[in-house]
């Protein structure tokens with residue numbers, strides 16, 4: 001795609017935002033108190049999910065008539081058959097239900113809302129809605145976004161790049177009961193600049209020399225990022241080799257600090273260079289050429305994780321050409337204010353950027369470009385999956401038209417179109433995604449197993465029969481707290 005499907009949005013200068021950060025901190029303190037109270041009540045009362053079918057995609061095991069015993073925030077045990085009622089605490093009847101690890105979206109951006117104004121570097125609509133207003137809206141709706149993830153059965157997410165403000169988002173999520181677990185990268189180390197996103201705490205920072213890269217990684221390391229992110233944008237003015245020394249220095253310095261590195265590299269040769277230099281994660285599919293055997297072997301040998309983000313590849317083009325195909329889940333659980341902005345025909349003609357004007361004038365060309373992208377990306381995914389490369393599901397939610405939360409179910413549809421089985425798709429969204437999440441938390445999510453966090457999604461119908469059932473959600477359990485699905489957004 002000509003437009004890098006990446007994220008970027010930016011916050012205010014730190015010095016101006018201090019009052020706001022105090023408010024965030026006091027809100028976080030209240031949330032922490034509430035979550036501790038909630039945790040205490042859970043500890044006092046053991047919960048058991050009785051009689052459901054447990055699906056553990058990580059190893060492909062299916063356990064019918066199972067009992068999952070939850071004590072506090074952890075799974076105490078998973079057993080089959082009739083259990084001694086005295087050891088179960090409060091019983092929740094799950095006969096006919098399907099119990100899975102909570103889903104994990106490994107590619108999101110909290111600094112982007114998913115609305116039409118969230119990427120002024122790509123489509124400048126400041127004359128309709130100033131970008132600073134967009135950023136303020138984003139900062140004021142973090143808890144709303146958290147809830148939409150939980151409603152979608154997503155109990156953990158990885159934010160793969162944004163401003164330093166991202167680290168506040170992680171802190172807030174950790175202190176909020178009704179939120180997914182959050183891993184974050186800070187600002188993207190980039191080959192190109194994006195001034196329109198820079199309101200003082202830029203999400204993308206152009207780095208020109210290896211020394212600058214090392215210095216920036218040291219600054220990031222102070223925030224204990226879960227990942228360092230590189231935006232390896234390549235075009236005729238920025239060839240693969242010119243930025244490669246900066247990629248190398250970034251990875252060396254990050255690894256010296258025991259921090260993994262995720263790289264945006266959507267061309268085959270860029271992705272190959274990134275992995276050769278030691279990238280731990282590729283955050284998108286290769287979309288320009290079929291992957292070759294040497295590339296597949298490289299990813300396997302290096303244990304590189306790849307996150308395909310198929311959904312984002314259609315959403316810019318479809319939004320701009322007024323052919324957006326939001327799913328019923330997105331319409332029901334996405335933020336309605338965000339969705340309302342995505343109708344480009346509501347923008348006064350004279351304020352439309354060229355890019356949208358062109359897409360509206362030639363809607364078939366927009367669809368054709370998307371089709372061509374999928375003709376490469378989908379077979380690439382199938383080839384990598386068949387070869388045993390670790391694939392982690394992710395959406396790039398927050399980009400224009402890619403809806404925080406339910407976009408994951410469109411990603412599942414596209415993974416199915418690529419030829420993945422329901423079990424493979426679920427493995428990508430649970431066990432494999434937990435590996436991308438990483439750290440001590442990553443080692444305790446993604447499986448329904450003794451000692452793992454009680455982060456679960458309970459379905460009314462069997463997702464192994466049809467991956468569409470993955471969104472037929474009855475209940476979500478996060479950190480041992482049970483939420484009837486219908487109650488989460490109300």
Ligand SMILES: [Zn+2]
Nearest residue numbers: 005006007396
């Ligand atoms: Zn992204």
